[in-house]
Amino acid sequence: MMRSMYSAVSALSAHQMKMDVIGNNIANVNTVAFKGSRVTFKETFNQTLKGAGASTGGRGGTNPMQVGLGVDIGAIDVLHKRGTPERTENPTDLMINGEGFFMVSDDVNYINKYYTRAGNFVLDDYGNLVTQDGYKVLGYMADESGNLKSSIEGLRIDRSVVYPPQATEPSPTNPDEDVVIFEGNLDSRAKASDTYDPKPDPTVNADPEKNGIYELDTTITKGKAIYVANDDYKESIGGETTIEVYDKLGNVHKIKLVFTKKEVDIDSGIATWNVDAFYLHPDGNMYKNGDSNIKVEGDAIKDDGQSEDGFQYGSKDTAGSFQQESFTLKFDNKGNVLGDFKMTFKLGKNITNGAAPLQFDINLKKLTQFANESNAGATYIKGYKQGSLEEFAIAPNGEITGVFSNNMRRVLGRVAIANFKNPAGLQKSESNMYIETRNSGIASIGLPGSNGFAQLSPGSLEMANVDLGREFTNMITTQRGFQANSKVITTTDEMLQELVNLKR
Secondary structure, eight states: OHHHHHHHHHHHHHHHHHHHHHHHHHHTTTSTTOOOEEEEEEEOOEEEEEOOBOOBTTBOOBOOEEEEOOEEEEEEEEOOOOOOEEEOOOTTBOOBSSSOEEEEEOSTTSOSOEEESOOBOEEOTTOBEEOTTOOEEEEEEBOTTSOBOSSOEEOBOOTTOEEOOBOSSOOTTOTTOOSEEEEEEEETTSOOOTTOOOOOOTTSOSSSOOOTTEEEESTTTTTSOEEEEOGGGGGGEEEEEEEEEEOTTOOEEEEEEEEEEEEEOTTTOOEEEEEEEEEEOTTSOEEOTTOOSEEEETTEEEEOSOGGGSEEEEOBOTTSOBOSSOEEEEEOTTSBEESOOEEEEEEOTTTTTTSOOEEEEEEEEEEEEESSOOOOEEEEEOOBOOEEEEEEEEOTTSEEEEEETTSOEEEEEEEOEEEOSOGGGOEEOSTTEEEOOTTTOOOEEEOTTSTTOOOBOTTEEEOOOOOHHHHHHHHHHHHHHHHHHHHHHHHHHHHHHHHHGGGO
């Protein structure tokens, strides 16, 4: 009789353990990325009363006779089924859309690693991506070119990082690179003006004299050299546009281009256009071809600089010099550019604010001349100024991309994740973290979305995978099991009482 009592006692202990696990599951029903556990029982020892017997002669065999001695905990398994996603729109919230774990560490050398599914990360005062408890999220940081480094380290989003400027000039490995490309149309209906003088003189008094297609006027802005459209040629101007280019220090330089129709050959239909340019200096002056440092003395315009150190444009000859006149652009009778289509510019050291002189070409090949409104303009300009980090975003492949004030983007780093051959073999630590065990296997580290690793869901969190309906059902069956075994104990006690009473 004592066997039934002790069997019931073992059942009470087992059911109490199961209720503890159920209680913990329900307590963490709203814990980020919590993985619920389950309890399974196993039978313990058995007392063999009679062994099995083999069949002999005309008699058959007999089965063994055994009495069980109770129940024990077979296993407490962590169920790694993925939880329901919750959309948060927080840029540092991440969810692994499949198998795998984030890696975090509180070690300076990142040797001690912990693993977690909870992606509710934040930034600390140094820009480190960390857990709520300050553990650094591990991954691969990128260099200044956006290339990922080879070693695992803590991810950092540094607000002080800058994007270096790029000059509007060809790369050394590709000297024929197009750095400024114009497209659009010049109105063929513009009036040809064969009296146009393409050689303005910046020292001419502005009063009554004309200075090419534009005349010099210092009355609009006192003390500044301003070129205004010459009324005699307004009907010949087919288009005006302004572009911004950048030197090696990221300084912005504005250049205004004016397209003027000069003449049309009646026999061939070839139309000739002149392209004039003005450098719009921040001090308010407008520089013409060959100007450098314009200033006004009385009504006279003087250029104190040397043309090679100022603003130049035109075509390059074999010696590398420039035409000191307007650039000539020709169109055939089908409206396509004919002949030379690259207009060369040079910004000398007198106007680059300490940067090296800037030289580049504008490709006008894609311009057309049809009987339609003029809309010629730059569709591509290489270069940008220095930019500071304004915001960042994490992509599904784990890339952390910075958006800079110069509209450029660069990879700052990439989140790494780890997989295990047996995730159920991991040991729970604290704060939703796990550590490796001998039965989990060694972590296989990779990048989200590559080589079989799951992608991330940025702006989302994985919720607990606890099923309340199942937990309440398990709670009921556990409670009934506990009650039933309690009844075994009381019933056995009554039987023992009857046994004691036999001597009376």
